[in-house]
Amino acid sequence: MRKALALLALLLLAFAGSYLLWPLQVEQPVQSVSIGGPFRLASAKGGVVDSDGLKGKPYGVFFGYTHCPDVCPTTLYDMSNALDTLGDEAKDFRxxxxxxxxERDTAQVMKDYVSNFDPRIDGLIPTKDELTRILQAFHAVFxxxxxxxxxxxxxxxxxxxxMGRDGTLQSTLTFGENPDTRIAKLKRLLAGG
Structure with a gap:
């Protein structure tokens, strides 16, 4: 009988302890992570692109390089096809x-490279310091x-x-994403982003 009472007391103590600690285990709100940020970078088409001048227009950002053997040309080709499919609906999208x-992607190299794709695609050339800042802002790596x-x-x-009209991240496209999904995400961005 003593063992039963000791076991019951132990169970009650465990229950009381978990009940008192329960508020500490309640799910805490997830903190959002800001992705993106202001930038001002040299354009392969001449001049600079300042993100402040993009307010009110949705746009995309893709990091890569002209000597890339597969991911970059494929992504830019896929985006060119998507923009062609969207036509005037995406006339203001860049x-x-x-x-x-x-180091290798000079303005002329970038200009020649992006000329192979849709004209709404612009090559931007950051300095090393600008590259570090923009990669951090977008949580991207190289x-x-x-x-x-x-x-x-x-x-x-x-x-x-x-990026939406307000410059905040609205969605992402992954390498090799299904073309229908890509179009749907772009349409959603253009409609309200």
């Missing part, structure tokens, strides 16, 4: 292809990787950031 390799032959390639975030 996609900014921001190089993570400003890494210079030696290729073993004296050159290098770049690992980089392969996401298109879709």
């Amino acid at each position: 996609l900014f292809f921001i190089t993570v390799d400003p 890494e210079k990787v030696p290729d073993g032959q004296g050159g290098y390639t770049m690992n980089h975030t392969a996401t298109v950031y879709l």
